[in-house]
Amino acid sequence: MKTVYVCCGTNCLAAGAKKVLSELRQECAGMEAEVLPRIKETGCSGFCEYGPIVTIADEGENDITYYRVKESDAAEIAQKTIAKGELIPRLCFHKDRNQPVASKMENPFYSSQKKIALRNVGLIDPADLQDYLARGGYEGLKRALELGSEGVLEEMRLSGLRGRGGAGFPTAAKWETGAKQKEFPKYIVCNGDEGDPGAFMDGSIMEGDPHSVIEGMLIAAIAVGSEQGFLYIRDEYVHARRSIGKALEEAKKAGFLGRNILNSGFSFDAEIVRGGGAFVCGEGSALLESIEGKVGEPRHKPPRTSEVGLWRKPTVTNNVETLANVPFILAKGGKAFAQIGTEGSKGTKVFAMVGKVKRTGLVEVPMGITLHDLIFEIGGGIKNGRQFKAVQTGGPSGGCIPQSMLDLQVDFDNLTKFGAMMGSGGMIVMDDTSCMVEVARYYVDFLCEESCGKCTPCREGLRQMRHILTEICEGRGQDGDLETLERIARTMKDTALCALGRTAANPVLSTIRYFREEYNAHIHDKFCPAGVCSKLSVFKIDPETCVGCGLCSTLCPAKAVIGEAKHPYRIDPQRCTTCGSCRNKCPKKAIITERRGENGSKD
Amino acid sequence: MVARIDHKECIFEPGECIVTVAARNGIEIPTLCHYEGLCGLGVCRVCVVEMDRKIVPACITKLEKPCEILTDSERVREERGMMLALLRKRAPNSEVIADLAERYHAPDLPRLTVAEDADRCILCGLCVQACKALGSSAIATVMRGTKKKIGTPYDDISNACIGCGSCAQVCPTGSISVKDENGVRKIWHKEFRLVFCKRCGALLGTEKMLKKNRITDALCSDCRGYDTAEQIHQVLSK
Numbered sequence: 139m140k141t142v143y144v145c146c147g148t149n150c151l152a153a154g155a156k157k158v159l160s161e162l163r164q165e166c167a168g169m170e171a172e173v174l175p176r177i178k179e180t181g182c183s184g185f186c187e188y189g190p191i192v193t194i195a196d197e198g199e200n201d202i203t204y205y206r207v208k209e210s211d212a213a214e215i216a217q218k219t220i221a222k223g224e225l226i227p228r229l230c231f232h233k234d235r236n237q238p239v240a241s242k243m244e245n246p247f248y249s250s251q252k253k254i255a256l257r258n259v260g261l262i263d264p265a266d267l268q269d270y271l272a273r274g275g276y277e278g279l280k281r282a283l284e285l286g287s288e289g290v291l292e293e294m295r296l297s298g299l300r301g302r303g304g305a306g307f308p309t310a311a312k313w314e315t316g317a318k319q320k321e322f323p324k325y326i327v328c329n330g331d332e333g334d335p336g337a338f339m340d341g342s343i344m345e346g347d348p349h350s351v352i353e354g355m356l357i358a359a360i361a362v363g364s365e366q367g368f369l370y371i372r373d374e375y376v377h378a379r380r381s382i383g384k385a386l387e388e389a390k391k392a393g394f395l396g397r398n399i400l401n402s403g404f405s406f407d408a409e410i411v412r413g414g415g416a417f418v419c420g421e422g423s424a425l426l427e428s429i430e431g432k433v434g435e436p437r438h439k440p441p442r443t444s445e446v447g448l449w450r451k452p453t454v455t456n457n458v459e460t461l462a463n464v465p466f467i468l469a470k471g472g473k474a475f476a477q478i479g480t481e482g483s484k485g486t487k488v489f490a491m492v493g494k495v496k497r498t499g500l501v502e503v504p505m506g507i508t509l510h511d512l513i514f515e516i517g518g519g520i521k522n523g524r525q526f527k528a529v530q531t532g533g534p535s536g537g538c539i540p541q542s543m544l545d546l547q548v549d550f551d552n553l554t555k556f557g558a559m560m561g562s563g564g565m566i567v568m569d570d571t572s573c574m575v576e577v578a579r580y581y582v583d584f585l586c587e588e589s590c591g592k593c594t595p596c597r598e599g600l601r602q603m604r605h606i607l608t609e610i611c612e613g614r615g616q617d618g619d620l621e622t623l624e625r626i627a628r629t630m631k632d633t634a635l636c637a638l639g640r641t642a643a644n645p646v647l648s649t650i651r652y653f654r655e656e657y658n659a660h661i662h663d664k665f666c667p668a669g670v671c672s673k674l675s676v677f678k679i680d681p682e683t684c685v686g687c688g689l690c691s692t693l694c695p696a697k698a699v700i701g702e703a704k705h706p707y708r709i710d711p712q713r714c715t716t717c718g719s720c721r722n723k724c725p726k727k728a729i730i731t732e733r734r735g736e737n738g739s740k741d
Numbered sequence: 742m743v744a745r746i747d748h749k750e751c752i753f754e755p756g757e758c759i760v761t762v763a764a765r766n767g768i769e770i771p772t773l774c775h776y777e778g779l780c781g782l783g784v785c786r787v788c789v790v791e792m793d794r795k796i797v798p799a800c801i802t803k804l805e806k807p808c809e810i811l812t813d814s815e816r817v818r819e820e821r822g823m824m825l826a827l828l829r830k831r832a833p834n835s836e837v838i839a840d841l842a843e844r845y846h847a848p849d850l851p852r853l854t855v856a857e858d859a860d861r862c863i864l865c866g867l868c869v870q871a872c873k874a875l876g877s878s879a880i881a882t883v884m885r886g887t888k889k890k891i892g893t894p895y896d897d898i899s900n901a902c903i904g905c906g907s908c909a910q911v912c913p914t915g916s917i918s919v920k921d922e923n924g925v926r927k928i929w930h931k932e933f934r935l936v937f938c939k940r941c942g943a944l945l946g947t948e949k950m951l952k953k954n955r956i957t958d959a960l961c962s963d964c965r966g967y968d969t970a971e972q973i974h975q976v977l978s979k
Contacts (some may be wrong), residue, residue, distance in 0.1 A: 416885065418885070433881070433882065438781070438783045438798070438801050440803075585886070586886050586887045587885075587886050587887075587888075588885070588886060589885065589886040589887070590885050590886070590889075591864065591882070591884070591885045591886045591887065591888070591889030592784050592866070592882075592889075593783075593784045593785075593786055594784065594785055594786045594787075594824055594827055594828060594831075594863070595786055595823075595824065595827070597864070597886065597887060597889065598827035598828065598830065598831055598856075599827060600886075600887065601856065601887045602827065602830070602852070602853050602854065604887075605852075605854050606852050609852075616852070618852070619852060622850055622852045622853075625823065625848075625850070626823070626827075629819075629820055629823040629824065629827075632789075632796045632816075632820055633786050633789050633796055633798075633820050633824065634786075635783065635784065635786075
């Protein structure tokens with residue numbers, strides 16, 4: 139009996155996966171018993187750019203996976219692939235032009251991934267507990283109940299798991315502190331307030347494999363001695379909330395949650411708390427304030443929240459991805475987990491690779507993979523044949539890593555050492571059309587809105603940095619601006635109240651460190667080499683290269699491209715807003731950046 | 742236990758804050774958002790000191806074990822100066838901030854700009870704490886990030902405000918305006934009738950304050966004491 143997996147992650151849903159699913163169901167309804175497939179609605183299978191994704195697997199190891207499937211393809215898939223096992227090359231992933239790849243595992247996007255946190259995502263129906271159990275679900279819980287608190291802690295110590303939310307704090311140490319506390323009740327909190335721009339791994343896990351998060355919380359509860367948990371999920375994650383909500387109900391019905399779990403005498407219950415949409419609530423102590431119903435502002439530490447947390451009781455807060463790793467560790471053993479990864483960072487990490495890379499999506503790779511392998515092997519390199527420029531990791535607390543450091547092995551310590559950060563695993567790839575000053579300004583602007591505004595260095599420092607960066611981007615940069623930025627950054631790093639403030643200057647510091655030339659071009663030459671800052675640069679069409687196809691003229695929203703077909707076109711600098719629509723699509727790469735002169739000035 | 746603060750041995754009880762222990766030993770640490778009796782906020786960060794080479798706020802960092810603290814090292818001077826340089830642009834009309842900035846040599850960075858709608862408030866939130874501690878919770882911090890401010894809900898007249906003026910009392914920069922004129926107090930967009938002692942004429946507070954505290958006789962504590970003594974005297978002399 140074949141199984142058809144239809145990816146219904148948020149991205150595939152947006153691309154029309156539900157229609158494909160219902161069409162496939164309809165097409166298969168009338169099939170004969172021996173070819174009648176099981177059709178599963180799964181969570182995100184990762185390769186979001188190529189969604190909706192449909193995988194047809196037989197009982198063995200073989201599968202055929204189709205990408206960018208449309209409603210109208212359903213009949214053909216049912217008749218050919220499901221009924222007869224024939225391949226439809228048109229819907230396959232193509233390594234080269236004429237080389238369709240049938241199996242998912244031959245697709246370079248998937249072949250070098252190693253899935254632990256995402257082990258079930260995309261392979262089970264998140265609404266069906268039986269699917270989770272069939273793939274070894276709740277085996278970790280059973281083992282944890284046998285081992286008891288100390289046994290679980292020992293297993294966690296062996297695994298070397300570090301928190302996946304950003305800071306990389308050893309999970310075993312956090313749990314141990316929680317276990318030592320004599321105060322009761324104790325709480326387990328799952329941090330599902332994923333807010334980094336471009337990151338969506340926690341959402342995908344909650345949507346696609348909710349039980350693994352719940353099982354992780356249960357195991358944490360056994361280790362710490364807690365009976366109540368909260369899942370703090372950001373307001374925008376509607377699907378994740380629905381999926382977790384359903385899973386909590388199912389788990390309760392099956393006796394994995396509630397009183398006297400599996401007749402062990404251990405009781406634990408969990409409920410969902412909706413976040414209000416503040417980025418800062420992803421910070422552990424601000425999150426707890428928010429659950430208490432107060433304004434989401436971080437608390438002074440020490441004491442740590444594992445000592446004095448929710449309602450002043452010991453509270454262990456773990457990120458979604460961290461918790462999703464826990465059942466694997468308990469079921470397969472901490473040693474098995476520790477075999478993967480590097481000296482200081484064990485296991486795997488899920489990255490949300492987005493930006494100017496060919497294949498965007500969710501990837502889970504062993505710690506220690508090089509940036510080069512990640513971006514060029516799995517991600518397929520840079521889009522539109524352009525040049526790689528930098529990769530931004532770790533969201534607003536992270537930094538930009540330049541081309542010269544592509545051989546850097548990705549783990550917690552390495553990224554921090556070079557001015558970036560693992561963060562939650564957002565990875566934004568940028569090409570030569572990205573301006574690094576503008577990138578820094580974007581993140582500082584984001585944080586100006588999202589800082590809680592409680593302490594002086596973060597609130598005032600960010601405001602001043604935003605002002606200076608805007609001045610630089612608009613051509614009013616001055617000598618000494620970089621020094622002032624570095625000076626403010628140092629104070630923020632030293633004195634801010636929480637981790638958000640202490641790391642908020644990272645995007646600025648890392649871009650100054652690796653792209654000082656670009657800053658200098660903005661400040662001294664009043665030129666933006668990437669052609670992003672529109673007050674400093676204009677686009678020009680190189681008449682030698684232009685073939686007069688006219689695509690730029692059609693695309694230009696400002697109607698700034700003038701000329702006639704088959705002759706070189708021209709850009710009117712007065713009208714051009716340097717939006718980049720023409721440059722992104724020009725087949726001959728004839729559009730170049732020039733300094734916006736006095737005449738071209740829009741003011 | 743003993744901590745060395747600026748090379749001076751200072752005895753402390755575990756759990757005491759650095760600022761308290763330093764003050765007892767004659768070592769001054771500047772503070773703005775610290776107020777005896779209200780729970781520590783640790784947000785203005787002017788009180789930063791170096792504790793075992795880490796920068797910490799002295800007003801809420803508790804001493805738990807012997808340690809080395811420097812309140813005037815080069816690093817502390819630099820960070821404190823920068824903090825005051827930043828606050829000077831947040832509260833350009835505050836004399837308190839201007840004085841502190843001068844005293845602690847805040848650097849004059851020409852690129853720093855004054856915040857929009859800046860006046861004297863440094864957003865430390867002491868007023869909010871005081872209002873909450875006294876049971877009214879009429880004001881709160883509103884918005885977040887660079888748009889943060891202090892206000893009543895929707896900047897409207899608050900029913901919870903009793904016009905006690907505690908917020909203005911604790912404000913380190915004198916940013917909250919309280920006007921007592923012609924028997925009326927104006928604070929937070931609201932007017933309150935003032936009540937005076939019917940015997941000596943001393944200001945008792947606003948009508949709402951008295952009502953909340955269930956004071957009905959409109960006497961100041963001195964005059965009430967005098968009355969009570971008079972009554973006792975009459976009973977005894979009979």
